[in-house]
Amino acid sequence: MTRFGMLGATASLATLCLATPALADPTGFVSLGVGPTSLEFDGGSPDVVDGWAIEALASGAYMFTSVLGAQGDVRFMQRTLSESSDDLTLSNFDGALHGFYREEGFLVGGFVQIGRDNADYNGFSDGETNRSYLGGEAQVFVDNLTLYGQGGMQKYDFGSGGPSLGLSGWFGNLEARYFLTPNFSIEGRVGINTLEFEIFDATLTTVSAGIGAEYKFDDLPLSLFASYDYASTSFDQGPSNEVRDHRFLVGARFALGEDTLLDRDRNGASLEAVKPLGAPLVGFMLVP
Numbered sequence: 001m002t003r004f005g006m007l008g009a010t011a012s013l014a015t016l017c018l019a020t021p022a023l024a025d026p027t028g029f030v031s032l033g034v035g036p037t038s039l040e041f042d043g044g045s046p047d048v049v050d051g052w053a054i055e056a057l058a059s060g061a062y063m064f065t066s067v068l069g070a071q072g073d074v075r076f077m078q079r080t081l082s083e084s085s086d087d088l089t090l091s092n093f094d095g096a097l098h099g100f101y102r103e104e105g106f107l108v109g110g111f112v113q114i115g116r117d118n119a120d121y122n123g124f125s126d127g128e129t130n131r132s133y134l135g136g137e138a139q140v141f142v143d144n145l146t147l148y149g150q151g152g153m154q155k156y157d158f159g160s161g162g163p164s165l166g167l168s169g170w171f172g173n174l175e176a177r178y179f180l181t182p183n184f185s186i187e188g189r190v191g192i193n194t195l196e197f198e199i200f201d202a203t204l205t206t207v208s209a210g211i212g213a214e215y216k217f218d219d220l221p222l223s224l225f226a227s228y229d230y231a232s233t234s235f236d237q238g239p240s241n242e243v244r245d246h247r248f249l250v251g252a253r254f255a256l257g258e259d260t261l262l263d264r265d266r267n268g269a270s271l272e273a274v275k276p277l278g279a280p281l282v283g284f285m286l287v288p
Helices: 003-019 261-267 279-285
Strands: 027-041 048-063 068-083 086-102 106-121 124-142 145-159 165-181 184-197 203-216 222-235 242-256
Touching: 027 068, 027 222, 027 261, 048 242, 086 124, 145 184, 165 203, 165 261, 184 261
Parallel strands: none
Antiparallel strands: 027 048, 027 242, 048 068, 068 086, 086 106, 106 124, 124 145, 145 165, 165 184, 184 203, 203 222, 222 242
């Protein structure tokens, strides 16, 4: 399946689950968030670049049986940063397909995901990255607590008109969600991934962490959320070897087929696509 075919299939699944009442128990949501973002360059010039981020996400899940289901995610993020007269726009587009087995106390499954990153500097494209992921995931439900683990292999192809540079590696993410009430949740997450260049001995390592909270109105299919994510990407060669990425988002989600946030977590679209925080920095880490 081509990259665009995969994105189309993912978008179709998410849209079908969200918009087709004839399906048995469709669940899902669409969300939009905005907020400030910044990049900190270790040894670069300028040292800090500030701007704004916007993220749109659609997720839909469908249960084929009482325990077997699938979920599709489509996510777009754009960050616009400025420093003096220079403007930098970073955009990500991702599609993910999950298959899972879920019972009362746990979930196990696997997923495939593809993505594309674009960087635009003062109106000129400064590089494009194609990403792909293959991994497994699991959730454990203990009263009001959900523990979520995700890991697997990843591959990047970075290039801007010339020969592409291949990178491959692994990733791992851990997340804990706690429901103070059925409609009020808090969460914390950590992650690590590595990428090794295929043509020479060098490694990119990204360490990430984040927190978030979400509140759903009892009588409305609407919730409000806030989240903060941080990532540090280091390159073991070159004069500028670390970039730190900050992103804060506030926004709203409109849900279909779920009574509460806890109901979404245990019965609906509770899985996540791998976040590309730090991924667009691959191109900039290659430039001394």
